[in-house]
Amino acid sequence: MKKIILDAKQSGVPPMDFIGVKLEDWLARTADEISRWRLPSVEREISVGDVWTVSVESLSHDESPVLLMRGDCSRVDGLGHQHRRGRIIVEGNIGRHCGACMTGGLIEVHGDAGDAAGSTVGTRGVGMNGGVLRINGNAGDLAGHRMRRGQLVISGNVGDGVASWQVAGTIRVGGSVGAQVAYGMRRGTLILHRPIELPSARFTEPIELTTPFAELIGIDREQTWSVSRGDRSIGGIGEVWMTDQSSLVKIQS
Template identity: 30%
Template sequence: MLAAGEIERLQITGGTIYDPANAIPESFIRMNRIKLTLKKSPTVVLEAEVITPDYFLERSNEEICTSVVYHGKREKRLDEFFDVEGEYSDCIEIHGDLHRVRHVGRAMTRGEVIIHGDVGMHLGALMNGGGIEVFGNTGDWVGGEMKKGKIHIHGDAGQQVGAAYRGSMVGMKGGTILVDGNAGIEVGMRMRRGMIVIGGTARDFAGLQMKGGTIVLCGGAEIRTGAWMQRGTIISLKDIALMPTFAESGIYNPTFLNVYSRHLNTLGIQLPFAEVDGRYRRYSGDQGVPGKGEILIWEPVV
């Protein structure tokens, strides 16, 4: 026998009584997407770590509405800033200009977050699964120290994409970050594994202190690319200026790029690798560390 307060929590799915205290059917989770619509723009930074699929999955609409966010140093309810529709789901859709909203998708392990508009710093930081898609621009530290999952930005990204936080020795440890537009400084700083693809231009210090993984720069980069890198691969489809601590070590078409190209094709990204189209000039470094990383610069057939 259910208590009176529990009756309101019951949902009917597939002709059976659904109690959210028990296991949640996957079909119910996918069907019951949660929608957040910004109704009041924050006047200062809004810390919203609760906006994650893991947190929303186990909560009713009322519990989501009363979730605590921090407007500056003051505790506020989530529904003071957002209209909330839906409950008990790991699929979240957000509408509005969230450039002052931080930590969306922090440490998420499952589900998806879709954002229609700009979003602030630390999107998907410490992420360990699931997917985030943004139809807008993002702030700094997108996917900071993430381990798994995929983030796709259909606009520009700020600084330190997939990078380590200050004082941390290891940045991104896995997963994929796609940025259709440009990115700021220190893309992939201290990253260990994973892949970052920048469709536009990256600013200074792309791959700073890189320890592994792959960065693809479709539009090239500005100065000091690969500074102090120890391992890993940076691929640039445009000619870039390199530091003198990188030594040229051949012109060839790496066989592993065939595998990369097939994977990136599934993500809508074309990575050239055929000899009839051109070759890659390889540079090793940063020999000032010393390091064993590599930078591959595409040279198309003219």
């Protein structure tokens, strides 16, 4: 297997669309061939080698393939679209639609992510459908929109519409959330480490959480956790888990 490394040649990578790039498509290519791969940008196509220094390292046969991107990629959209195997690691920020429609593997961002992380894109009705997307910073709006399977972990804050129209899967947010939390949620689990006041028209009153699965995903059971279910306005039965309710934050419904 291979480890493909992209080192940014400048402090800020120009706007680029990675939606047509699959890690598996690059595994059979040399560093020079990857350097010549052309990607859409705002006004013209740009070669990968114009922006990054490309290197390839060999891994043992039983290791998962890796794409490592170093540098500020906050204007790179669509990274990991339909990703299904291997690891994508970003040492820096990433743009919109990171992990959109992914079905497997791991994507880890050591920085912030733009809007629609782990979400759908274009006219597709299903967003993230498997795998693990881990964002160690903040994320923008519509994270996990129409998510069906997998795990989305955001260590920092997230914008509006997190878990909107979520069908299944697990989303975990360590920081604050914006408005319209879990709007249209059908099933799945949203775990919030900072409690909020959910609108009573859409979610049940919180009750104490009792489940053996908490330990499996690293939830601290020394804290008091609660669960609310919804979105009741559409007959949804998703679950929102929250920590201690004594410091609720009221948000826009």
